[in-house]
Amino acid sequence: MLTVDHVSGGYADHPIIKDVTFSVKKGEFFGIVGPNGSGKTTLLKMISGLIPVAQGSILVNDKNITRFSKKELARTMAVLPQLTSQTFPYTVKDTIALGRYAHHNGLFQTWTETDESILQKILKQTNVERFAEASLHELSGGEQQRVFLAQALVQQPQFLLLDEPTNHLDLAHQKELLDLLKKSTAEQKMTVISIFHDLNLASLYCDRLLLLRRGQTKMLDTPIQVLTEPIIEEVYQTTVKTHPHPEVAKPQLHMMPRSELKLENNIKIDESYLVVKKEHILLKSPIPLRTLSTGICGSGVGWHSYFVICDINKAENCNDPAHDIMQRHLITHNFHPKATVGMMTAIKRDNVAFQFWRENQFSLFIVVIAGAENAINTWIFVNGKLKETAFIQAVMSAMEAKVEALKDMNIATSKTNKTADTASTDNILIAATQQGKFLSNASSTSVLVTAIRGGVYTLIKKVIRNTQ
Numbered sequence: 001m002l003t004v005d006h007v008s009g010g011y012a013d014h015p016i017i018k019d020v021t022f023s024v025k026k027g028e029f030f031g032i033v034g035p036n037g038s039g040k041t042t043l044l045k046m047i048s049g050l051i052p053v054a055q056g057s058i059l060v061n062d063k064n065i066t067r068f069s070k071k072e073l074a075r076t077m078a079v080l081p082q083l084t085s086q087t088f089p090y091t092v093k094d095t096i097a098l099g100r101y102a103h104h105n106g107l108f109q110t111w112t113e114t115d116e117s118i119l120q121k122i123l124k125q126t127n128v129e130r131f132a133e134a135s136l137h138e139l140s141g142g143e144q145q146r147v148f149l150a151q152a153l154v155q156q157p158q159f160l161l162l163d164e165p166t167n168h169l170d171l172a173h174q175k176e177l178l179d180l181l182k183k184s185t186a187e188q189k190m191t192v193i194s195i196f197h198d199l200n201l202a203s204l205y206c207d208r209l210l211l212l213r214r215g216q217t218k219m220l221d222t223p224i225q226v227l228t229e230p231i232i233e234e235v236y237q238t239t240v241k242t243h244p245h246p247e248v249a250k251p252q253l254h255m256m257p258r259s260e261l262k263l264e265n266n267i268k269i270d271e272s273y274l275v276v277k278k279e280h281i282l283l284k285s286p287i288p289l290r291t292l293s294t295g296i297c298g299s300g301v302g303w304h305s306y307f308v309i310c311d312i313n314k315a316e317n318c319n320d321p322a323h324d325i326m327q328r329h330l331i332t333h334n335f336h337p338k339a340t341v342g343m344m345t346a347i348k349r350d351n352v353a354f355q356f357w358r359e360n361q362f363s364l365f366i367v368v369i370a371g372a373e374n375a376i377n378t379w380i381f382v383n384g385k386l387k388e389t390a391f392i393q394a395v396m397s398a399m400e401a402k403v404e405a406l407k408d409m410n411i412a413t414s415k416t417n418k419t420a421d422t423a424s425t426d427n428i429l430i431a432a433t434q435q436g437k438f439l440s441n442a443s444s445t446s447v448l449v450t451a452i453r454g455g456v457y458t459l460i461k462k463v464i465r466n467t468q
């Protein structure tokens, strides 16, 4: 356990850290974050005993660090500082071996089998085995960073302190290093205290975060509590958006470039962008639209510019008809698959209906295409800015509208003779320009929901009447 208790201090005339208190448990991965100059490195130097504490105390396993001898502290705690351009003309192996000095007694203790086996294990783990005999000077910044990590790890410390360990590392080596640290916290119960500039990495790997602002604790909590838009915007003085990681239950932050924030509200998706042909129905947007959709490609949440419904009649004689035909169709017509939401249905004359509606704070362009067995493809384009909940509400109201329309028209499924409802072959797209102000209050969202329900209801009745 490491305890930082009401600690203040810094450099001679600069009291940087002000009354900081926290403790880190055995095996915890603890992150220190904060803007440039907030005191992260100063705090780390105080914890490692490099800078004296002016007020308060730092306890390592209940013992004040001022009472540790240098060697005793080195057996307990290893430090990986920020990489500097100063390196010594040692080989990689010799540099790493220096990390074992804390475990040696006397000046001339010989290198033991235990030392060698620990060294070999760490060489492998940190992936530096390949250049073990090279001189440090011959290595890139990222390679040197891994060597110094190896030097810290051969110390077999209970506590490892790191100052921006992923600086200089490429994507794969960032992941490798952090995975290794995480594994060491889980398996060897090593405690990691690390400074991060990359808040997304800090979120992914740290159990808790200390957010510093001007030398003081702004927040001390789990990443999900600390990395919120208002807190980060206040401390870093910049606009961010948070989003859940697609596979891990951790928040991720996205920067908001100024150029994107200044976009004018001048794009209006309407029928002038729609092309209905025999082989496909296409809407090509002049800007990427935020989308929530089902379909053969581009499904889920994303940003897309092309919206295509291919004619299913072309899907014969193919092993994976929908996907293969769709991909070929998109490539032939220069619709980039990654920029496209693609669906498929039997396109006939008269089974397409569309209409434009204007409301106070937004406008709507809806396209409905009927397929076999009452399968309905619905495209809803909103010229406005929607929050995520509004996308979901839009889907729900479109589904309700379909059920209502089929019921009112007494349409039954051929198999069960019951009133038809939403079919597994139904597809839906909600696409919004995301320009202007958010439709965030309850009344504007309810106008949107009502407009979508009414619009989809009207168009479904129209296409079904046309195809009957």
Ligand SMILES: Nc1ncnc2c1ncn2[C@@H]1O[C@H](COP(=O)(O)OP(=O)(O)OP(=O)(O)O)[C@@H](O)[C@H]1O
Pocket (backbone or CB within 6 Å): 011, 014, 016, 034, 035, 036, 037, 038, 039, 040, 041, 042, 043
């Ligand atoms: N040796 C020093 N003597 C005097 N002041 C210093 C010294 N080192 C750093 N400072 C000052 O202490 C403050 C905190 O610096 P520190 O390096 O701890 O911040 P940081 O949060 O790690 O910043 P960064 O994110 O830029 O690395 C800064 O204002 C800095 O100018």
